[in-house]
Amino acid sequence: MAYGAAPGAPSAAGPAAPGDGSGPEERSGSLRRAFGGLTTRGRSFLAAGLAAVLCAYLLGQDELLRVGVLLGVLPLVCVLVLHRTRYRVAGYRRLSPSRVPVRSEARVHLRMDNVSRLPTGLLMLQDRVPYVLGPRPRFVLDRVEPGGRREVSYRVRADLRGHYPLGPLQLRLTDPFGMCELTRSFSTWDTLTVVPPVEALPPTRSAGRTGGYGEGRQRPLALAGDDDVIPRGYRHGDDLRRVHWRSTARYGELMVRREEQPQQARCTVLLDTRRAGYSGSGPDSPFEWAVAGAASVCVHLLERGCSVRLLTDTGAAAPGPESGGFLAENPDTAGLLLDTLAIVEHSNEQGLAGAYDALRGGDAGQPGLLIAFLGALDEEQALTVGRLRQRSGRAVAFLAAPAGRPQGGTGQQVPGPDESPGTEAALRVLHEAGWTALAGGPGTPLAALWQEADHASPKGAER
DSSP states (O other): OOOEEOOOOSSTTOTTSOOOOSSHHHHHHHHHHHHHTBOHHHHHHHHHHHHHHHHHHHHTOHHHHHHHHHHHHHHHHHHHHHHHOOOOEEEEEEEESSEEETTOEEEEEEEEEEOSSSOOOOEEEEEOOOGGGOSOOEEEEOOOOTTOEEEEEEEEEOSSOEEEEEOOEEEEEEOTTSOBEEEEEOSOOEEEEEEOOOOOOOOOSGGGGSOOOSSSOOOOGGGOOTTOEEEEEOOTTOOGGGBOHHHHHHHSSOEEEEEOOOOOOEEEEEEOOBGGGOOOOSTTSHHHHHHHHHHHHHHHHHHTTOEEEEEETTSOEESOOGGGGOBOOOTTHHHHHHHHHHSOOOBOOSSSHHHHHHHHOSTTOOOOEEEEEEOOOOHHHHHHHHHHGGGOSEEEEEEEOSSSOOBOTTSOBOSSSOOOHHHHHHHHHHHHTTOEEEEEOTTOOHHHHHHHHHHOOOTTOOO
8 A cells, every 4th residue: 555645634734734714714713723722831821820910910019910921921922823833744654554364463654744845843743543453653753854754653453353444644733832732633544454364274175076157067177277279260359379270271261269268166155144143242252253264264265266255144245246246266356355354243133044045046056165154053043054055066064152162073072162952953953954064163273174074074965
């Protein structure tokens, strides 16, 4: 992200200027704000001066009158001088990086340029940040020469997903005596995106079991390449380097090679966001584990050349409707999915009927490999999830338990988690429906579950 100008001062003189509006109302309002910027020291001097003047009048002391006038006039002069101060400065902010995983740090670089012909005085620069990112950063900038610049930086860190606004920048002007402080703000701000953590997953056979799409018999993606060509008639604008001379001689007309589009594996990742399906909250809650798991699987499959669709329990495909929501791997796809998962929240749905209807629809075609991250399921909801397997060649489910992991998909006892009867019943229903179903939760490495799911072979998993 390149530096971006952050103008937006309330006046044409720049963000540090106290306002030089042409109208009398603007000037009077700016002056009132300037008097409102009196510090405790300035107010104390003004009160002491007024008290000294009153005492001098009552007691008839001329010397005390001169002292009172001095004490009262000094803060007023400071206010007027600061009010008339004109600085033209430009502010810039750069995030490095602008997208970070949970519990990772990002560095924010700030730059101030003095674009006027006069040097600035003492400036205090501060950036507005949400409290979850840490304390508000403040920097004291000494005199900046004409055409000069100052660069500072600070770090931010978040334990929760989301979009966090940074800015606008604020400059605080003060006089040498500390009698008055004025704050001027820039107008622009940037957004820091905190995405769920992505866990590296081991290569498995699961991604290769999903069918492609299009005409022709199904073949593994690795077997389809650029050498699979079919000749067709030459069209104006075709590259002459694609001319297929053998077919040209055979048909008696110019023929060019038409590359057969390779079949691309498809995968649907279903994320259950029902509020009733998860207990607890915070970065170590089962829901956050499920969101991080969905992010890890999406990125892993995209890196392996799969076309991925992210689906929620409401039936909404994210992040877009193109090709039924399926997104092929490109430099922006993974970031687009992570940005979507950064702001996903709980839904108020009571069941998974929305996801069932979305997968039953014919517009999106076959879902291919189906991977679901689910919360707590009752018997009816488990049966609904079991029926989702009917349109998928292979289906894998991860149930986010409150803690640890109960019984694995292979039937072996895994130490660590609570074995609730509801989780065991849901796993049994999914196994009978042909799912590879495992239970996980906070503290359970997804990589181990992913590898275990690949080795599991539930009844009816293969077609």
